[in-house]
Amino acid sequence: MVSVPVSTTINSDEVEFLCRADESLLDVLRNRLGLMGAKEGCGTGDCGACSVIMDGRIVCSCLVLGAEAEGRTIETIEGMADGNELHPLQKKFIEHAALQCGICTPGFLMAAKALLDANPDPTEEEIRFWLAGNLCRCTGYDKIVRAVADAAQEMRGKRA
Structure with missing residues (x-):
């Protein structure tokens, strides 16, 4: 399987990673980047457990390909708090x-x-x-x- 290079912004940090062309954003967040907040509940976009904000819109990360993060801004639960201060x-x-x-x-x-x-x-x-x-x-x-x-x-x- 071909690896796709991706440059994106996640929780205000510039991030670069390689992912398979068929790999979901959820799998990239959890398995490649160690951001474990988004959960896989259903894998079909029906439960919302994997929701993240991409370019200001809520998306189910299980339905978005990791490669689609190229040039995008993503917010996850890990970036919600401001340092030690909860949102x-x-x-x-x-x-x-x-x-x-x-x-x-x-x-x-x-x-x-x-x-x-x-x-x-x-x-x-x-x-x-x-x-x-x-x-x-x-x-x-x-x-x-x-x-x-x-x-x-x-x-x-x-x-x-």
Whole structure:
């Protein structure tokens, strides 16, 4: 199999890697770059556990080829915190007990971040719509929705 050279930006760092032409971005992140936050839940883009932000849009990294990262900007859960300071979404997920086993949590956080980057004042309906591509079998969704709404409110207050 042919190796493809890729130059990209991941979590604000310039990164270069070689990957197989048929290798998913999820496999590259986990197996080549050691970024273990994105999880493979289904491998078909149905669960959201592998969600990352690519060029400002949420994508299922299991459905994106690693070679497609060429020249792109990618954000993963590993880049969400600012040094040792958790992102407000991460803090609110903890405060609202919006996580349990942790398989789906990175995907939910990335989807919520993409939402708040695009719309800092979402309605509950908009939050539920943006999170609809993520499945959770442990917590249910109300705590997650409340955590996102609370984080949005806090983040708007800091921007004012």
